[in-house]
Amino acid sequence: MATKGTITAASRFNPQDDAEKLRKAMKGVGTDEAAIIEVLAHCNNSQRQQTKMEYKRLFGKDLVDDLKSELSGNFEKVVIGLLMTTPEYDAYELRNAIKGAGTDEACLIEIMASRLPSEIKAFTEIYKKEYGESLEDDICGDTSGMFQRVLVSLLTAGRDESNEVDEALAVKDAKDIYEAGEASWGTDEAKFLSVLCVRNRKHLHQVFEEYKKISGRDIEDSIKSEMSGNLEDVFLAIVNCIKCRQHYFAECLYKSMKGMGTNDCVLTRIMVSRAEIDMEDIKEHFFKKYGKTLYSFIKDDTSGDYRNILLELCGDQ
Incomplete structure (x- = not known):
């Protein structure tokens, strides 16, 4: 399925102009956060990398360091995330997940x-x-x-990336998972791993259909009944992403904002990492499932410059 983001390349992009605007936004007393949002939320990642280089060339200073000295809180986290390349941001988030408290x-x-x-x-x-x-x-x-x-x-990034579906193997995979879980005393989680982490997406869609024929249940229901804790969560996430990544992210965003308090780490990470990839599709799934726009959720759940930059990443209501 073709996907599209809310952030695209700026048509009249000039890295020197953007670097100068950012410098001006940080010079003197106070910081012009609106100007920072205007520059960084209206061009794509490739253009932001050019602006970073131009900033260093023009002023002999590191843009990220300067922004860190001027900003704070969740707004700073979004801005710094936008200035990383996509793999840098994933690596950074994983590092924090492991090395933090x-x-x-x-x-x-x-x-x-x-x-x-x-x-x-x-x-x-x-x-x-x-x-x-x-x-x-x-x-x-x-x-x-x-x-x-x-x-x-x-x-290992070893998942089969072909689109081939082996009908006989799909039936066998479904039976193996069923026998490793619901049909046996105890659960052989390794069998779930060898199918869910290895087979290609199209093949797994067929496995899920075959599983429902055999067990009379969706595979997610079986995972919930057979497992618990982090193992249940990771297998459910894999299945949900195989079925539809955008729907999975819509659910994560909803959970980050529903109820009391906001999980800003999740909200920031998804908004920054998906803005240029599939945010439009995530918004669509969000509205279909929850009957309310992602834009309105963010608007109600956040405030200040943090809210302003997230709403720009979210795009139109």
């Missing part, structure tokens, strides 16, 4: 389950380059058991 398993699950093999390879390389450590080693140092094994399997 405790482990943010939800972040590991969201990124690892939703990214394509090419995207996983890209952020794995950046992680090693930026932090001098292996992402696999860091994940293994912070997780354990079958949950760790699922993450390591995803990290």
Whole structure:
């Protein structure tokens, strides 16, 4: 399915002009946050990278460092995220999830389950380059058991990327999963891993259909009844992303804002990372499922410059 983002390349882009506008926004007393939003939320990532380089050329200073000294809170996090390349941002988020106080398993699950093999390879390389450590080693140092094994399997970026569906194998895969779970005492999670982390998307759609014929239930219901905790969460995320990544992100955004308080880490990460890829489609799924626009949710749940920049990334209501 063709997908589209809310942020596209600026048609009259001039990196020198943008660099000068950003410098002006930070000079003197106070900071012109509106000017920063105007520049960074209205061009694509490639153009922002050019502006970063131009800023250094013109002023002999690092744009990110200057912005960090001027901004704070969630607004700063969005701005800094926008100035990273896509794989840099994924690597940065994973690093924070592992190296912070405790482990943010939800972040590991969201990124690892939703990214394509090419995207996983890209952020794995950046992680090693930026932090001098292996992402696999860091994940293994912070997780354990079958949950760790699922993450390591995803990290190999070894999912079949063809569109071939082997009908007989799909039936066998569905039976294997059924027998490893609902049809047996205890659960053989390794069988779920060997199918859900390895087979291509089209084939897995067929597996899910065959599974429903055999068990009379959706595979998500079986995962919920057979597993718990992080393992349940990662397998559900994989299945949901196989079925429809945009629907998965719409659900994550909804959960980040519903009820009391806001999970700003999730909200920021998805808005920054998906704005140029499939935000329009995510918005569509959000409205269909929840009967309210993503724009209105963000508007009601956030405030100040943080709200303003998120609404720009969200695009029209």
